[in-house]
Amino acid sequence: MHQAVSQAVLADVDAFCRELRPVEELCYVEHRYNDQTIPLAKKHNILGIPLPEKYGGRGADAVTYAKCLARLGREGTGLRTFFSGQTSIGQYPILKYGNEDQRQRYLPASTRGECTLAFGLTEPEAGSNPLEMTSTYRRDGDRFLLSGVKYLISNGAIADAVIVFAYPEGKEGPERRMSAFIVDTQGETFEREDMPAKLGMFTANTGMFQMNEHPVRGDNLLGAEGEGFRIAMGVLISGRLSVAAGCLGVIEDCLEESLNWCKERSQHGKPIGKHQLVQAHLAHIEMDRAASALMVENAAQAKQASDENPSDKALLAEADLRVAEAKFFASNAAWDAADRAVQIYGGRGWSELYRVGRHLQDVRVCRIYEGTDEIMQLKIATALLGKDYAAFS
Numbered sequence: 001m002h003q004a005v006s007q008a009v010l011a012d013v014d015a016f017c018r019e020l021r022p023v024e025e026l027c028y029v030e031h032r033y034n035d036q037t038i039p040l041a042k043k044h045n046i047l048g049i050p051l052p053e054k055y056g057g058r059g060a061d062a063v064t065y066a067k068c069l070a071r072l073g074r075e076g077t078g079l080r081t082f083f084s085g086q087t088s089i090g091q092y093p094i095l096k097y098g099n100e101d102q103r104q105r106y107l108p109a110s111t112r113g114e115c116t117l118a119f120g121l122t123e124p125e126a127g128s129n130p131l132e133m134t135s136t137y138r139r140d141g142d143r144f145l146l147s148g149v150k151y152l153i154s155n156g157a158i159a160d161a162v163i164v165f166a167y168p169e170g171k172e173g174p175e176r177r178m179s180a181f182i183v184d185t186q187g188e189t190f191e192r193e194d195m196p197a198k199l200g201m202f203t204a205n206t207g208m209f210q211m212n213e214h215p216v217r218g219d220n221l222l223g224a225e226g227e228g229f230r231i232a233m234g235v236l237i238s239g240r241l242s243v244a245a246g247c248l249g250v251i252e253d254c255l256e257e258s259l260n261w262c263k264e265r266s267q268h269g270k271p272i273g274k275h276q277l278v279q280a281h282l283a284h285i286e287m288d289r290a291a292s293a294l295m296v297e298n299a300a301q302a303k304q305a306s307d308e309n310p311s312d313k314a315l316l317a318e319a320d321l322r323v324a325e326a327k328f329f330a331s332n333a334a335w336d337a338a339d340r341a342v343q344i345y346g347g348r349g350w351s352e353l354y355r356v357g358r359h360l361q362d363v364r365v366c367r368i369y370e371g372t373d374e375i376m377q378l379k380i381a382t383a384l385l386g387k388d389y390a391a392f393s
């Protein structure tokens with residue numbers, strides 16, 4: 001990607017973050033969804049950063065998009081999660097696995113802020129193992145009817161369309177292979193609600209929905225029938241990279257806030273930044289940042305190489321591994337950095353009024369969604385040992 005274009009996108013993301021910040025902070029302390037996110041993102045033209053320009057996007061490569069996500073992550077994991085839902089796991093599957101008609105129907109509208117997207121894989125009884133899902137579909141003339149519950153879905157209660165995964169009704173054995181659909185969320189057969197009592201990310205939507213024989217257009221099957229699991233796994237690479245990049249932003253912000261506070265706050269007659277044990281925290285946060293930055297860039301480059309050569313299985317495996325490593329490492333590093341930043345802030349840090357307290361509260365989820373810590377470790381070890389050692393089998 002041309003460097004000037006990359007800088008222009010990053011400048012737009014930065015301007016968006018600056019304009020949104022006061023609203024985001026107010027919404028956070030009031031524990032409410034930030035309804036200015038989409039209009040302002042539209043204004044700054046950042047609702048489709050990695051999409052080709054012909055669909056209304058900015059044409060950013062994976063490395064540039066990762067930098068944008070890191071900038072968004074500095075503002076908060078909730079805000080970054082909205083973009084992950086909309087772009088990394090919402091627009092991306094339509095771009096990568098959809099046909100031209102599907103791309104034309106959904107992508108330009110989504111970049112204009114007229115179509116919010118989400119990705120619905122998880123169910124109450126199927127999280128780390130999506131193969132255990134029970135959602136089903138059946139053909140009904142020229143359409144499909146989908147039934148089932150999807151749970152813990154980012155943007156799930158506000159989306160206009162969701163990428164949904166389901167099994168064919170009544171099929172067993174090798175014929176029971178999941179498919180992916182682009183599901184419009186309008187109508188009484190699609191019931192949804194916000195997830196109650198969340199532990200953070202108040203400004204973003206996390207929802208659940210139930211489909212009761214919900215009609216889906218026949219031409220909204222995404223990819224070929226039975227290809228759903230392969231699509232889901234491919235999309236999760238994109239989603240995990242977005243989490244890793246967002247976590248890098250969290251660490252950067254924790255570092256900046258901590259450095260400022262270390263100079264501002266005095267105890268025992270000197271700025272706390274002169275106390276050696278406080279300096280140890282700063283050193284750890286900086287190491288969290290430096291290592292995460294390298295791993296995120298490495299992972300973004302591997303994903304870029306795979307995207308440019310979609311039929312190359314070795315490049316896909318490499319991207320899958322590097323992204324899993326970056327996701328596992330950066331989400332734990334961000335948790336560590338936020339914890340240390342809160343420690344540096346002392347009692348003030350234990351508050352939603354300060355950025356570091358909000359980061360600590362929000363970033364914990366990054367070790368859970370898009371594949372837990374445990375699943376990432378199994379993935380990394382299996383890549384080293386070979387498929388015969390796959391822990392899932």
Ligand SMILES: Cc1cc2nc3c(=O)[nH]c(=O)nc-3n(C[C@H](O)[C@H](O)[C@H](O)COP(=O)(O)OP(=O)(O)OC[C@H]3O[C@@H](n4cnc5c(N)ncnc54)[C@H](O)[C@@H]3O)c2cc1C
Nearest residue numbers: 119120121122127128152153154368369370371372374375
């Ligand atoms: C805020 C939020 C947003 C989310 N957004 C989305 C979204 O947009 N779309 C979507 O589809 N999903 C989404 N999820 C769901 C998320 O991906 C799942 O929560 C996650 O995959 C874990 O599944 P689970 O919660 O069912 O936990 P479980 O799978 O029940 O896991 C519980 C524990 O058991 C461990 N465990 C499970 N299996 C193994 C194993 N084989 N070996 C070792 N340990 C194991 C896990 O690591 C974990 O520690 C979201 C979740 C949250 C919290």
